[in-house]
Amino acid sequence: xxxxxxIKQRFGIIGNDAGLNRAIEKAMQVAPTDISVLVTGxxxxxxxxxxxxxxxxxxxxxxxxxxxxCGAIPEGTIDSELFGHEKGAFTGATQTRSGYFxxxxxxxxxLDEVGELPLTTQVRLLRVLENGEFIKVGSSKxxxxxxxxxxxxxxxxxxxxxxxxxxxxxYYRLSTVEILLPPLRARKGDIHLLxxxxxxxxxxxxxxxxxxxxxxxxxxxxxYRWNGNIRQLRNVAEQISVLEEDRTITxxxxxQYLPNTTGNLPAVIENSKSESDFSxxxxxxxxxxxxxxxxxxxxxxxxxELMQNGVSQEVKDENESLIQKIxxxxxxxxxxxxxxxxxxxxxxxxxxxxxxxPEDKYHFAExxxxxxxxxxxxxxxxxxxxxxxxxxxKRKAAAKELGISERTLYRKIKQFDL
Numbered sequence: 001x002x003x004x005x006x007i008k009q010r011f012g013i014i015g016n017d018a019g020l021n022r023a024i025e026k027a028m029q030v031a032p033t034d035i036s037v038l039v040t041g042x043x044x045x046x047x048x049x050x051x052x053x054x055x056x057x058x059x060x061x062x063x064x065x066x067x068x069x070c071g072a073i074p075e076g077t078i079d080s081e082l083f084g085h086e087k088g089a090f091t092g093a094t095q096t097r098s099g100y101f102x103x104x105x106x107x108x109x110x111l112d113e114v115g116e117l118p119l120t121t122q123v124r125l126l127r128v129l130e131n132g133e134f135i136k137v138g139s140s141k142x143x144x145x146x147x148x149x150x151x152x153x154x155x156x157x158x159x160x161x162x163x164x165x166x167x168x169x170x171y172y173r174l175s176t177v178e179i180l181l182p183p184l185r186a187r188k189g190d191i192h193l194l195x196x197x198x199x200x201x202x203x204x205x206x207x208x209x210x211x212x213x214x215x216x217x218x219x220x221x222x223x224y225r226w227n228g229n230i231r232q233l234r235n236v237a238e239q240i241s242v243l244e245e246d247r248t249i250t251x252x253x254x255x256q257y258l259p260n261t262t263g264n265l266p267a268v269i270e271n272s273k274s275e276s277d278f279s280x281x282x283x284x285x286x287x288x289x290x291x292x293x294x295x296x297x298x299x300x301x302x303x304x305e306l307m308q309n310g311v312s313q314e315v316k317d318e319n320e321s322l323i324q325k326i327x328x329x330x331x332x333x334x335x336x337x338x339x340x341x342x343x344x345x346x347x348x349x350x351x352x353x354x355x356x357x358p359e360d361k362y363h364f365a366e367x368x369x370x371x372x373x374x375x376x377x378x379x380x381x382x383x384x385x386x387x388x389x390x391x392x393x394k395r396k397a398a399a400k401e402l403g404i405s406e407r408t409l410y411r412k413i414k415q416f417d418l
Contacts, residue, residue, distance in 0.1 A: 063107030089138020
């Protein structure tokens with residue numbers, strides 16, 4: 001068996017990172033078998049090299065090797081591309097066509113971006129993996145194929161399964177062996193090696209001296225995040241090779257070719273935060289106003305109870321009318337409108353005193369003594385005192401007994417200076 005170093009030279013792989021070496025070693029170990037392999041890693045890390053290694057070291061090396069980018073084929077035609085179709089199967093199918101699984105019989109198919117496959121195609125692919133059978137689009141005849149499937153994806157497969165975008169049974173069937181390629185930022189020791197290799201290649205391609213980085217630029221290159229991984233590094237090396245006349249690249253020059261991915265983030269975050277704060281303040285205001293309305297309802301309820309306990313029906317009707325005039329009818333009016341949220345809020349009086357008309361105008365019930373006061377203020381104060389005494393000063397229990405909220409009771413205690 002060839003050594004890892006020999007495989008790197010054969011397939012043009014640069015780097016000595018332990019994660020990279022482990023990935024190549026696993027590819028070499030599974031190559032002689034027919035096990036399905038799933039290559040995972042971020043976009044641009046070079047996942048396409050692994051299936052080439054597996055195919056070249058397998059007994060299928062004399063068969064066909066077909067690489068299919070599943071994300072680049074439209075959903076409506078991908079079944080036809082993979083499994084073929086019969087003449088007249090759909091509009092534009094003017095002749096019978098063989099799909100990749102038929103053409104690559106006894107060879108290897110590399111399904112890149114397999115996580116982008118439609119669910120209907122995933123069902124067909126699962127059948128191929130399980131028993132090697134497939135049916136052309138527009139046909140009823142079952143055909144057999146003997147292919148080795150190597151798939152690759154940069155999608156988090158467990159998240160895709162959780163969201164119902166990828167079949168769990170297909171995932172486990174594809175990932176009999178999973179090979180992870182590390183991102184470039186995890187291979188810091190390989191970054192400058194790769195840059196020098198790319199610089200040398202472009203110098204030969206464009207017939208010009210090779211560029212080189214000074215010490216500070218090399219440090220900057222190594223510390224950069226490289227979200228686009230090897231593909232982004234290669235692109236930067238090509239730009240600098242073509243555009244810069246000075247072949248020695250400084251940190252200031254290199255910085256011009258490294259996108260500042262956080263450049264506009266502060267403004268975006270600030271705007272989002274302001275909108276969020278406004279929404280939060282509006283919700284708080286809604287809650288306060290609704291609480292005020294609830295407290296007013298509690299006060300009206302308490303006032304009505306006081307009136308029922310000590311005054312005649314005629315006086316009750318008079319006072320009820322006055323209360324309705326002050327507080328409004330809940331069924332006919334709202335305490336505020338949404339479009340008035342930003343307008344100044346005018347608070348209603350919490351405990352208005354109801355003036356009782358002269359005795360000669362109204363008749364009291366026989367069981368009411370003439371000396372008894374009809375002041376709502378006094379009655380309310382008396383009931384609150386009694387409730388607090390009976391509950392030994394516990395506001396929560398006293399409020400429950402009075403049938404009002406603890407917040408309203410607390411406000412009354414402050415109002416009456418109890």
